Amino acid sequence: xxxxxxxxxxxxxxxxxxxxxxxxxxxxxxxxxxxxxxxxxxxxxxxxxxxxxxxxxxxxxxxxxxxxxxxxxxxxxxxxxxxxxxxxxxxxxxxxxxxxxxxxxxxxxxxxxxxxxxxxxxxxxxxxxxxxxxxxxxxxxxxxxxxxxxxxxxxxxxxxxxxxxxxxxxxxxxxxxxxxxxxxxxxxxxxxxxxxxxxxxxxxxxxxxxxxxxxxxxxxxxxxxxxxxxxxxxxxxxxxxxxxxxxxxxxxxxxxxxxxxxxxxxxxxxxxxxxxxxxxxxxxxxxxxxxxxxxxxxxxxxxxxxxxxxxxxxxxxxxxxxxxxxxxxxxxxxxxxxxxxxxxxxxxxxxxxxxxxxxxxxxxx
Numbered sequence: 001x002x003x004x005x006x007x008x009x010x011x012x013x014x015x016x017x018x019x020x021x022x023x024x025x026x027x028x029x030x031x032x033x034x035x036x037x038x039x040x041x042x043x044x045x046x047x048x049x050x051x052x053x054x055x056x057x058x059x060x061x062x063x064x065x066x067x068x069x070x071x072x073x074x075x076x077x078x079x080x081x082x083x084x085x086x087x088x089x090x091x092x093x094x095x096x097x098x099x100x101x102x103x104x105x106x107x108x109x110x111x112x113x114x115x116x117x118x119x120x121x122x123x124x125x126x127x128x129x130x131x132x133x134x135x136x137x138x139x140x141x142x143x144x145x146x147x148x149x150x151x152x153x154x155x156x157x158x159x160x161x162x163x164x165x166x167x168x169x170x171x172x173x174x175x176x177x178x179x180x181x182x183x184x185x186x187x188x189x190x191x192x193x194x195x196x197x198x199x200x201x202x203x204x205x206x207x208x209x210x211x212x213x214x215x216x217x218x219x220x221x222x223x224x225x226x227x228x229x230x231x232x233x234x235x236x237x238x239x240x241x242x243x244x245x246x247x248x249x250x251x252x253x254x255x256x257x258x259x260x261x262x263x264x265x266x267x268x269x270x271x272x273x274x275x276x277x278x279x280x281x282x283x284x285x286x287x288x289x290x291x292x293x294x295x296x297x298x299x300x301x302x303x304x305x306x307x308x309x310x311x312x313x314x315x316x317x318x319x320x321x322x323x324x325x326x327x328x329x330x331x332x333x334x335x336x337x338x339x340x341x342x343x344x345x346x347x348x349x350x351x352x353x354x355x356x357x358x359x360x361x362x363x364x365x
Contacts, residue, residue, distance in 0.1 A: 002342055002351045004305040007183055009346045011190065014240050018190070021236025033212070036235035041195070043239060047162075048171035050197040052204040055230025056211050058192040059158045059180025063091030063128075065228060066154055066176045066196060069206045070126065072097050077123040078154075081111040082315065083331040084130045088156050089314050091178075092128065100124070101315060101323075103330045107272040109133060109286065109338075113141035120145075126152040131160035131170050133309070134186070134252075134283035136275055139165050139173050146174075154178070159283040161187040162249045165275055171197040181238060186252070186283055187245050189234040248345035252282040255343050255352050259285055262356045267291060267364055269337075284309050288337040291364050295339060302358040307340045 011018070025036055037055045045053035056062050072078060074096040080088055082101035092099040100119050105112045109132050116127065127146055129137045146153045153174030157163075160170045161179065171177040181193035198204055206223075209216050214225025260270055269288040273280050286309060289295050299306050313335045315323040341355055 002304045002347075002354060004307050004340070004342050005184055005344050006346055007188070010188075010344060011183075013346070014237075014244075017240040018237050021240060022233055025232050025236060031232050033229055034232045034235075036232050036239070037230050040230070040235040040239045040242075043242060044195055045197060047242060047245075048169050048177075048197045050172045050177075051199045051201070052197065054196045054198075054204065054207050054211065055235065056194045056196060057228040057230065059156075059178055059182065059194040060087045060091055061211075061226065061228040062178030062180070062194040062196045063088065063154070063156060064094050065207055065210050065226065066178060066203075067091055067095045067097065067126070069203055069210055070152055070154075070176075072125045072152075075123060076125045077121060078126045078128050079111075079116060079119055079124060079151075080128045081130050081132070082328040083109060083310075083313055083334050084132065084156065085158070085310060086314050086317060086319070087158070087180075088128060088130055089320070097125070098123070101326075101328060101331075103328055104132075104334065105274075106330050106334070108135060108138075108274045109271075109334060110135060110137045110274070111142075113138055113145065116142065116145055120149055120151075124149065124151060126154050128154045128156060129174065130156040130158075131163060133271070133280075133286050134160050134163060135271075135273065135280040136160065136163045136165040136170055136173070138274055143174075152176070158182075158185065160281055161185060161283075162245050162278075163281045164278045172199070175200060176203060181234070186249060186281055187238065187241055189231075190237055191231070191234060193230055193234045193238065195230065244345075249278070249281040251345045252343055253277065253280070255347060256280070256282045256285055258352055259341065259343075259356060263287075263359050265360050265362055267295075267362060268359060282343055284340040285343040286338050286340050287359075288334070289339060290337060292337055292339055294364065295362055298362050299358055302361070304355055304358050305342065308338060309340050310335060310338075 214223030
């Protein structure tokens, strides 16, 4: 069986460094917001090209904290793609603001800039872009719209660590950005973890307090804050794996290129790279087919695991049942057809060849 993602194999490459890093934290006697978190924040900001990075508990908290720090709440609206993972939308709702769903481009799966302006009202405060599946959004027209209407741009970079748009990395393409380091991400921890990047000193200082009970100084609370701090034990793991992020992304890109050049099946729609290399870091390699159930069964019968990212669009979720009667036809089409093929920095070339072979053998009649 070719697994969809072998996290054990990915992490065992770094076993000695991970154990040594955790031993160092253990022996330090400092387990919350210590030197390892501080050093990771410095290194991650440098990597992203931003002035600041702030470690938090997870990617959802990162988004929620940014929106809170910008005082976006009741009566405000935030534009967001209609086909994102539910966490992006939850972060808006959690702050009392209203998510305004905008359809994606069918080819790239990212928010369609041409559809944004029609959804802007006097209540709109921000555009929350999602670099979905590892590909950067088309940021130039989005930035022009944000400047025209004086809107904040918040990036959801949960799937796009290291992706570059016109010589700038994600995390440095808007006003603030949220990252998830969930274990399956291109840069993954051994548990939940996240970060925020920004060039805004005021925002950064507010976020430092908000993530820590609203406090800059112990027992003095200036905000009604959160407990959302990057775990000190996760920081050395992320520091070690950050060293290899670019080479891992290059390896993923090599697999993706082989898939793009060698998958020849008229029932399979391949992904499209909008902004050229290295704008896509291939967190997942997503194809589409009208015959998804049959395709998944065919792949599994032939020893290849696949996944669906994602089977149910946000507006059809029970959590947002007030939206269930709405129609977002492009998102619905995407969610009904997408399938993700195996792609990772530890896949053998023989596995890649086999995936292509099995995909090309798929027949609908």
